[in-house]
Amino acid sequence: MERKEALEIVRKQLTEHRYTHTIGVMETAIALAKRYGVDEKKAEISAIFHDYAKFRPKDEMRNIISEQKMEKDLLDFNSELWHAPVGAYLVKTEVGIEDEEILNAIKFHTSGRVNMAPLEKVIYLADYIEPGRHFPGIDEVRELAKISLNKALIQSLINSIQFLMKKNQAIYPDTFLTYNALVNEEK
Ligand code: DGI
Ligand code: FE
Numbered sequence: 012m013e014r015k016e017a018l019e020i021v022r023k024q025l026t027e028h029r030y031t032h033t034i035g036v037m038e039t040a041i042a043l044a045k046r047y048g049v050d051e052k053k054a055e056i057s058a059i060f061h062d063y064a065k066f067r068p069k070d071e072m073r074n075i076i077s078e079q080k081m082e083k084d085l086l087d088f089n090s091e092l093w094h095a096p097v098g099a100y101l102v103k104t105e106v107g108i109e110d111e112e113i114l115n116a117i118k119f120h121t122s123g124r125v126n127m128a129p130l131e132k133v134i135y136l137a138d139y140i141e142p143g144r145h146f147p148g149i150d151e152v153r154e155l156a157k158i159s160l161n162k163a164l165i166q167s168l169i170n171s172i173q174f175l176m177k178k179n180q181a182i183y184p185d186t187f188l189t190y191n192a193l194v195n196e197e198k
């Protein structure tokens with residue numbers, strides 16, 4: 012799919028602010044893909060559609076998670092996690108994208124997972140460091156992204172886990188498992 016067509020489709024799903032974020036993720040993902048030898052076209056399309064389901068009503072997302080037999084424990088954790096797997100499902104069924112690598116990059120862009128593919132890492136990281144983001148500690152992650160995909164990812168996970176814990180929020184187990192797997196990989 013051409014970039015222009017993809018952007019027109021996704022724009023209708025998003026607010027202006029979230030669309031601007033999406034453009035930032037797209038540009039960052041392409042740059043990271045170039046740097047780390049990942050398919051740039053797949054990075055572009057995954058990034059454009061990564062937040063496709065961000066504004067779906069919670070009831071619709073809950074129903075899709077149940078009916079499509081996705082991980083049931085998702086429903087016991089922060090609903091912010093839901094738009095990623097639901098997005099992958101809707102991008103397949105509504106937009107017609109079939110590429111499993113792209114669908115997995117969308118599916119795991121919020122929680123992460125053990126054994127993330129390089130494309131999944133690129134999208135996860137691009138979502139975190141795109142120029143419109145302003146998290147505490149983000150500049151350190153942007154610097155790490157220039158030298159190591161894994162090291163940057165680990166630092167972004169540390170920041171996110173600490174942020175959630177400071178707010179007394181539960182951490183989805185896959186997020187912890189992603190952190191552990193990457194730390195072991197870097198030993
Ligand atoms: O959709 P975006 O805002 O662009 O970013 P995202 O898809 O990475 O969503 C991040 C949100 O998810 C952020 O507000 C933190 C929240 N969240 C809630 N529980 C968890 C979580 N993020 C992770 N990684 N793990 C959790 O357990
Ligand atoms: Fe997201």
Ligand code: FE
Nearest residue numbers: 120121138139
């Ligand atoms: Fe993220």
Ligand code: FE
Nearest residue numbers: 032061062138
């Ligand atoms: Fe995003």
